Amino acid sequence: xxxxxxxxxxxxxxxxxxxxxxxxxxxxxxxxxxxxxxxxxxxxxxxxxxxxxxxxxxxxxxxxxxxxxxxxxxxxxxxxxxxxxxxxxxxxxxxxxxxxxxxxxxxxxxxxxxxxxxxxxxxxxxxxxxxxxxxxxxxxxxxxxxxxxxxxxxxxxxxxxxxxxxxxxxxxxxxxxxxxxxxxxxxxxxxxxxxxxxxxxxxxxxxxxxxxxxxxxxxxxxxxxxxxxxxxxxxxxxxxxxxxxxxxx
Numbered sequence: 275x276x277x278x279x280x281x282x283x284x285x286x287x288x289x290x291x292x293x294x295x296x297x298x299x300x301x302x303x304x305x306x307x308x309x310x311x312x313x314x315x316x317x318x319x320x321x322x323x324x325x326x327x328x329x330x331x332x333x334x335x336x337x338x339x340x341x342x343x344x345x346x347x348x349x350x351x352x353x354x355x356x357x358x359x360x361x362x363x364x365x366x367x368x369x370x371x372x373x374x375x376x377x378x379x380x381x382x383x384x385x386x387x388x389x390x391x392x393x394x395x396x397x398x399x400x401x402x403x404x405x406x407x408x409x410x411x412x413x414x415x416x417x418x419x420x421x422x423x424x425x426x427x428x429x430x431x432x433x434x435x436x437x438x439x440x441x442x443x444x445x446x447x448x449x450x451x452x453x454x455x456x457x458x459x460x461x462x463x464x465x466x467x468x469x470x471x472x473x474x475x476x477x478x479x480x481x482x483x484x485x486x487x488x489x490x491x492x493x494x495x496x497x498x499x500x501x502x503x504x505x506x507x508x509x510x511x512x513x514x515x516x517x518x519x520x521x522x523x
Contacts, residue, residue: 297501325344364492364493428469433486447462476495
């Protein structure tokens with residue numbers, strides 16, 4: 275593919291085009307989140323106006339009854355609907371990252387030579403892609419990003435297999451199981467303390483229902499993470515270079 279830059283023809287590599295497509299898709303994800311957030315905000319404002327209109331002329335007791343009658347609608351708009359859509363966003367984002375890491379390895383023709391005496395790893399998904407990518411050097415991508423992807427994978431698995439539920443246990447299922455207070459009692463979660471800290475830091479746990487509840491702030495963070503991950507990878511692997519030529523045939 276040829277383009278003109280500084281008056282000279284330039285051939286844009288296939289890797290650069292793929293990278294540009296990736297950035298475009300991630301930007302679209304952010305646009306989707308903005309549109310979604312605006313939509314829920316408008317729904318909430320519409321609900322407020324509806325309640326305000328019906329509350330006119332009512333005494334305090336009747337107003338409180340009215341709010342009770344609307345509580346389910348508010349719960350849907352403010353928590354249940356966003357949780358459903360954003361949980362699916364997290365799942366889709368992780369699949370997007372995983373498939374494009376594999377695509378990167380395929381495009382770059384990254385190979386790992388294994389001898390008959392080597393123990394063959396049984397990695398899969400992002401972990402497998404990381405092993406291939408790091409064969410090009412340990413500094414290709416910041417290790418903190420790989421660590422966060424591992425935590426996001428655990429969250430993704432919980433969303434897919436547990437339907438957002440974080441199961442409570444009376445006794446610690448594992449040595450490092452973090453405790454949690456619920457309904458005045460102490461329970462334990464079957465997750466690591468590291469994952470619990472991550473979940474609490476991003477405020478994606480509904481402690482009343484003890485369920486994962488991804489929010490817009492967290493989902494926008496995932497978009498930022500995806501942009502940094504693929505920008506760093508394509509740059510550090512030298513895959514975003516343009517090939518300048520004097521004549522395009």
